[in-house]
Amino acid sequence: METYPNIKSAAAIDAMIHYAETLLGVRFTSVRKNRYSALCPFHADTQDRFMVYVNKDDEVRFHCFGACKGDWDIYDLIMLRKKYRFRKAQQVWAEHLGVTDYEYNDGSSPGIPEPDESSEPGESVGFVEPKKGDEKVVAAMEDAANVYHDLLLSNEDRFKPIWEYLARRSVGKETIGKFNIGYAPPYSDEQYSGRALIDGCLPHVEKDAEAFDAFSKGGLFRFLNDATVKGYGYYCRQIDFRRKDPFSRNYADYFAGRMVFPIYDADAHPIGLVGRCPDDRGVRWLKHQNREVPLSSRSWLYGVDKAVRSIRQYRTIILVEGIFDYFAFYNLLKDQDKPVVVSTLGSYLTPETATILKGFDIEHYIVAYDWDELGRNGIERIAAKSGGWVYYLGGLAEGQAPYDMLKPVVDAISGFSLIRSY
Template sequence: MALTIPSETITEVLQRTDLVELISRHVVLKRAGKSWKGLCPFHEEKSASFTVDGERWRCFGCNAHGDALEWLKRKEGLPFLDAIRRLAAAAGIPLPSVTTREPTSDPTAKVLQLASDHFTAALAAPAGAPARDYLASRGLSAETIAELGIGWAPDAWTTLTDKLARLGFLSAAKALGLSVARQGSGGHYDLFRGRVIFPIRSHSGALLAFSGRYLGTTPAPKYLNSPESARYKKASTLYGLDLARQDLRRTRTAILVEGNFDFAALWQAGVKNVVALCSTALTGEHLALLRRCDVTELVLLLDGDKAGQAAITQHARLILPSGFATRVAHLPFGDDPDTFARREGRAGVEALISAATPFSAVFLERLLPRGAQAPFEQKLRGRQALATFLERLEGGFWRSAFLAEAARHFGVPAEDLLPTPPSSGPRRA
């Protein structure tokens, strides 16, 4: 059964919600006539195209828009009922007893559960032995496999598609990306084939999608996630958040890793305040999800290779002004969190986290490794990279404090690091 709230109650809640105050918790807004403007939290931009006017907000850059309910749904990942309850409580409006009605015809939740059951049954079947052997080689126990709901997609073309089609769910399977239309010849085939499957869930535990690690020998992407759908948005989903929420609130620290196996290894080792990005860049919506879990500190535990370290620079514009105290844990070169946690155990991971370096120091070290002792040419290149970053960092405390730290690292006055305005050229006599 589904819950409904009278439309007049929803209207009253929206009318009594201070939308500017609500959005200002996440976006720096400045008065612009009768409306308010700021940088859009849903995409990267240099000039403000995000506006708040009355009971509505809109970004003219990415066209995201809505009211206070849509804001909470998009920014914090809240389902409708949780969003209206939060706004009603803040406005002091008691919600009437809700009535129940039959659910709509949307079958996607049922299809996802059928698919998950199919994958877990396939892992337990005799034909799932290669997948079980692989998981054992990755050090995962039967308890962890069950706890995470890990399964197996057999290396067959239409096993899941045929099952869902017989039940009348082919359209829903296509909408979720579980079944893919064949080009030219007609028919459909399974997206996931020959893959160890991790279910991806919302912060509340609802099934959203799947992620698969390929075990075959023919050319194919090593990791494959479900495509985005009406239920699944990568930018607002963190793998493992449903499991980690209590430990995130207890420690107020989130350890951020890249992949499913990284999460699984730390989780099994006893490090529970961990979430994974799963093949996407960190977003403002991810940070909002963590903020809802009372997280105040982030620890980036990324791969020790060049790609993992390069991600630090990519995350800088989002992290530095976010309000999170952020540190970077340094894995040995070539290590990843999975192999490190299996080798060193919980004590090793906790020691690594304790020794993590402040994010700003790591970022500046990447720009100018030798700091104030660097020769002029290196400082010039570092300043150019820093200026590009500063242009995208909104003014205020975060920019000023970071600029002061950068000046100490470079060994020059802060004003000399500011982006240089375009020159109009030499004056003629």
């Protein structure tokens, strides 16, 4: 009777090498006895970082010393490549060796999660700001926003549910254009399979690793075989072995399946993107950061690029929490070329956003959400510095008209009447 550990021992290494070469489409080089190397099939490898070795338990292991940093046995490789369950992977390997009398291990693989146990994890909104001076990353973010925007605009029928979703949240075609809102098609999309941006920029990325690097640093691509991330089981199943080039095989668009909202600073330079699922399950906003991305979102204020002049002119700001709250208030403005609304994309001011607000010399702070005491103290300290006033509207309930909340406050501010009359 053969068992799970003894058919992956050093005795089977030759069979394993040949099998892995066919399975993964790689060519191993023998380094010395029981040691082989190849270009890693799971990332864009350039120097044989994929190694085969025998560990102290006489077990053959596959290890990537490059981007994946993963360590797998033959069953894990079969699961990764074929997207099989652990039991099926054992069956395939035993049959390949001609073993008929095999005792299954009923546990689960320590390396690869079972396919049906892992769905895409929810992620909360996060932040991105390029390191100062990294013009290539800024350009990559601008490219990405434009690619997704063009896709959404030119596929009104195909992405009808997205258009309908945005319309329900008071975001119409004109607003989509003005705010450069876009859509990144999901992994399940037949044409793009979650790689609209990668496919769009791959022709020059292949010739230019630096361009790929800029998109990567901008947090715009997701590396699918990163065993250390939440949702690894879900993402590693999105590796597409039908694709020959290592970039679009092992990477996908970070925002796949999301509406995409670019974030600009007060000078209208893109400093990040935020993604939103078109359904209401789990956490809906996609964090745009990972350990490889040298970016932070701490200075994000959605809409500040549009608002900066009128905030200074009226010395008034309406602070809201989320992006759709932003549009609820934006739609009330009589003159939409002079919006005074800004979304903090979260329920508090960071020291960075507080510094930006201080620079505006604001007199009337209209706060359109429920802040806890800490949040209130923060805004009151800033207001006190400029001798300003803070008006709290409370949180905007689903279906509540922001006009009714805002009217009494606006009436109290003399000379300020940006609100449309109904």
